[in-house]
Amino acid sequence: MNLNLKSKAQHSYDAIVIGSGISGGWAAKELCEKGLKTLVLERGRMVQHVTDYPTAMLNPWDFPHHLRDPLAQKAKNPIVNRCYAFDEATEKFFVKDDEHPYVQEIPFDWIRGYQVGGKSLIWARQTQRWSDFEFEGPARDGFAVDWPIRYKDIAPWYSYVEKFVGISGNRDGIDSLPDGEFLPAWELNCVEKSMQKKIKARYTDRHVIIGRCAHLTQPNEVHLAQGRGQCQARHLCYRGCPYGGYFSSNSSTLPWAEQTGNLTIRPDSVVSEIIYDESKGRASGVKVIDAHTKEETEYFAKIIFVNAAALNSNLILLNSKSSRFPNGLGNDHGLLGKYVAFHNYRGNIVASIEGFEDGYYYGRRPTSVFMPAFRNLRESQNLGFQRGYMVAFSAARSGWEQGLGQRGFGAEFKDNLSNPGGWRVFMQMQGETIPKETNHVRLSKDQRDEWGVPLLVTSVEYDENDFKMRDDFLVQGSEMLETAGCRTINAYDTGQAPGLDIHEMGGVRMGRSPETSLLNEWNQLHKVKNVFVTDGACMTSVGNQNPSITFMALTARAVDRAFAELKRGYL
Numbered sequence: 414m415n416l417n418l419k420s421k422a423q424h425s426y427d428a429i430v431i432g433s434g435i436s437g438g439w440a441a442k443e444l445c446e447k448g449l450k451t452l453v454l455e456r457g458r459m460v461q462h463v464t465d466y467p468t469a470m471l472n473p474w475d476f477p478h479h480l481r482d483p484l485a486q487k488a489k490n491p492i493v494n495r496c497y498a499f500d501e502a503t504e505k506f507f508v509k510d511d512e513h514p515y516v517q518e519i520p521f522d523w524i525r526g527y528q529v530g531g532k533s534l535i536w537a538r539q540t541q542r543w544s545d546f547e548f549e550g551p552a553r554d555g556f557a558v559d560w561p562i563r564y565k566d567i568a569p570w571y572s573y574v575e576k577f578v579g580i581s582g583n584r585d586g587i588d589s590l591p592d593g594e595f596l597p598a599w600e601l602n603c604v605e606k607s608m609q610k611k612i613k614a615r616y617t618d619r620h621v622i623i624g625r626c627a628h629l630t631q632p633n634e635v636h637l638a639q640g641r642g643q644c645q646a647r648h649l650c651y652r653g654c655p656y657g658g659y660f661s662s663n664s665s666t667l668p669w670a671e672q673t674g675n676l677t678i679r680p681d682s683v684v685s686e687i688i689y690d691e692s693k694g695r696a697s698g699v700k701v702i703d704a705h706t707k708e709e710t711e712y713f714a715k716i717i718f719v720n721a722a723a724l725n726s727n728l729i730l731l732n733s734k735s736s737r738f739p740n741g742l743g744n745d746h747g748l749l750g751k752y753v754a755f756h757n758y759r760g761n762i763v764a765s766i767e768g769f770e771d772g773y774y775y776g777r778r779p780t781s782v783f784m785p786a787f788r789n790l791r792e793s794q795n796l797g798f799q800r801g802y803m804v805a806f807s808a809a810r811s812g813w814e815q816g817l818g819q820r821g822f823g824a825e826f827k828d829n830l831s832n833p834g835g836w837r838v839f840m841q842m843q844g845e846t847i848p849k850e851t852n853h854v855r856l857s858k859d860q861r862d863e864w865g866v867p868l869l870v871t872s873v874e875y876d877e878n879d880f881k882m883r884d885d886f887l888v889q890g891s892e893m894l895e896t897a898g899c900r901t902i903n904a905y906d907t908g909q910a911p912g913l914d915i916h917e918m919g920g921v922r923m924g925r926s927p928e929t930s931l932l933n934e935w936n937q938l939h940k941v942k943n944v945f946v947t948d949g950a951c952m953t954s955v956g957n958q959n960p961s962i963t964f965m966a967l968t969a970r971a972v973d974r975a976f977a978e979l980k981r982g983y984l
Contacts, residue, residue: 421713426452426677428975429699429714431684431729434531436948436964437720438662438670439574443972444718445670449979452677452712453667454701456721457527459680460506460534462640462663466653468502476501495913496524498535498651506535506651514868516857521871522912523724529680530663531722532915535651538627538659538779540580541803541958542571542591546790551954554794557752557848558924560953561934564591570966578660578965579636581780582625590620590785590958597630598623603772604808604836605782608897615896618787624780624805627660627962639665646776659779681705683864687717687733687742687944695943695984696742702864715984716943716975719921720968723753723949724854727920728869730946731856743931743938751853752922754955756914757802757844757879759906760886764838764899766808773810773833781807786845786957788885798881802844803957804890810836838899842886845957846879848919873911916960918952936971943984945971 427449430440437453444451459465473479480501487494490510499507508525515523526532545564552559568591575594582595601609601623609621628644629636641657641664650659657664670676681704688711690697698713719726727750733742741749788801811834852874856867887904894902911917924930927939936951938944947968949960978984 424698424711425713426450427714428452428716428718429454429712430718430720431699432531432720432722432725432948433529433662433667433678434526434720434722434948435533435536435662435961436968437531437718438533438666439965439968440718440720440947440972441670441676442666443969444716444976445673445675447972447976448673448675449716449976450675450677451670452679452714454682454684454699454712455527455529455531455678455680456683456704457529457531457680459678460528460530460653460663462653462657462661462668463655466655469649469652469655471502492522493524495522495909496915502649503535503651506653513862516860516868516870518870518872519874520910521873522910523871523917524912524915525722525725529667529678530661533661534653534663536961537959538650539959540575540578540625540627540962541783541785542593543567543956543958543963544589544591546589546786547954547956547958550800550956554799556799557954558922558926558929561923561925561930566934567963567966567970570970571962574962574965574969576633577635578627578665578962579629579632579641580625580962581628581630583623585620585622587620587622587785589790593625595625596633599626599628599630599778599780601782602774602808604766604769604838607769608808608838609782611897612893616787616893618790619784619893622783622785624783626780628779629658639669641665644779646778648777648779650779683866684721684729685709685732685864685866686729687719689733689735689737689742689941691735691737696941702866704864707864715979716945718968718972719944719946719950720948723917723920724869724871726946726948726950727753727854728856728866730921731854732866738940742944743940745940746928748922748929749931750855750920751850752848753852753854753873753917753919754846754848754952755873755911755918756916756955756957757846757875757882758841758909758914759875759879759883760842760844760890760904761907762840762887762890762894762902762904764840764894764902766836766838766897766899769836781805788889796885798878798885799847800845800882801957802842802882802886804840804842804886806838806840808836808838810834838894840890840894842883842890843914843957843959844879844882844886845955846875848922848954849876854920871912873917875911916949916955918949918955918960921946921950922953923951924953935974936967937974942978945975947971
């Protein structure tokens with residue numbers, strides 16, 4: 414056997430991180446700060462903070478189609494065109510439909526961002542902690558498996574990441590939505606304050622609060638040290654923020670890791686599988702295919718963090734086959750890829766509200782009003798469906814958009830367009846779906862992508878529980894809007910497919926037993942202790958809060974554990 418030992422040494426690191434998005438960036442930061450030489454592998458292109466945001470400062474009229482996508486573009490990309498953040502200014506940060514196909518056994522809109530920074534450049538930036546209402550939910554209500562952790566285990570790590578990220582919000586004192594380390598909050602506008610007061614007067618269990626979001630309303634020293642500045646309330650975030658006003662891997666964790674001198678980023682690197690060393694009973698490295706040349710290279714490390722985003726992390730692990738694990742890495746029981754869940758956004762309501770013509774607002778606030786879960790919270794699941802939902806809403810005045818399509822010209826026409834119209838209210842649900850074994854992803858047996866990796870098959874759908882939850886929201890939301898003084902209330906089902914929520918989770922779930930889960934309480938594979946999964950794939954259940962701050966906290970916690978075990982010689 415002729416081993417190229419010099420080549421192996423050149424390709425060896427202390428740690429490898431697969432993926433550079435929200436959780437991958439945090440893994441890189443923590444590993445590098447602890448002195449570990451760390452390789453970050455990203456399947457997409459390099460994106461440098463500021464310099465690679467070419468549309469960030471452009472006006473609508475600076476674009477050939479004034480931010481609208483041409484019909485040919487829409488026809489070619491029906492899936493990604495459904496995403497709320499996809500337009501002419503942001504399309505470069507999204508995977509087009511033909512760039513990495515997948516097999517939809519059941520309709521599923523898989524929204525992806527392949528570049529350094531991943532979807533941290535295009536996320537909605539909403540950050541709510543979980544409470545024990547979520548961590549204890551499966552055990553209490555009898556679904557999925559019991560979480561191996563509770564709120565007390567992750568609370569210090571929430572605080573740790575919040576201080577670095579910069580989260581705006583109020584300390585609201587709600588036990589089902591724990592307070593965090595907050596910068597000054599954004600304000601409700603006059604209509605929202607009126608609605609808050611009227612809803613509070615009628616309901617004792619429904620709290621109207623401003624959304625907590627990863628925006629620097631008042632930067633602290635640690636944020637300025639990252640090179641970030643105050644949010645300018647432009648709400649052009651999905652183009653990349655040259656001010657660093659919102660948190661992304663590009664503006665925050667990756668530069669912080671780089672300044673340690675321990676970081677190596679390799680873009681255009683498609684990870685096909687994790688290499689398992691049969692003799693040592695551990696993972697030894699990863700196989701990487703160059704996105705352009707298709708050349709295969711192996712990289713080696715003592716610790717591997719899988720942060721490719723939920724479904725791609727499932728894909729990599731499923732494709733990591735060996736004599737020991739013929740069905741995927743750590744997959745002795747066939748659970749890998751199963752119990753995928755997501756958030757239910759099917760319910761929307763729009764309404765009008767009279768009055769308040771003398772009131773307006775300044776800038777484009779980057780968050781909305783939130784109402785934490787109030788259904789099936791403390792009582793048994795006695796409403797005809799399991800679990801519950803958050804509510805998000807906002808009030809705004811129609812302005813220039815009311816003139817779109819109208820004919821006219823001259824000063825009077827422009828003056829009419831500049832006068833704000835009446836107030837409108839938009840409300841939506843964000844509901845918890847129950848993980849089910851039938852909701853799964855798997856590898857195609859006969860179709861491969863251009864890098865030779867099997868295509869992912871998605872088989873994820875709604876069930877009766879989701880529809881009953883949607884119907885409950887449409888009734889309760891309409892009632893609350895009427896209570897708040899709204900009129901012309903129109904409640905409807907969006908009809909959207911799973912995936913468009915962009916909160917897919919699970920498939921590599923945490924749990925207490927190796928017989929019923931893939932990961933332990935430290936996000937380690939039960940059967941391969943030097944592999945950690947800390948992105949959405951690790952989630953046992955999905956709660957109803959936005960998940961990203963939980964991914965970050967779990968990642969920092971897992972790195973701390975990995976480093977401690979490495980020092981003790983356990984890894």
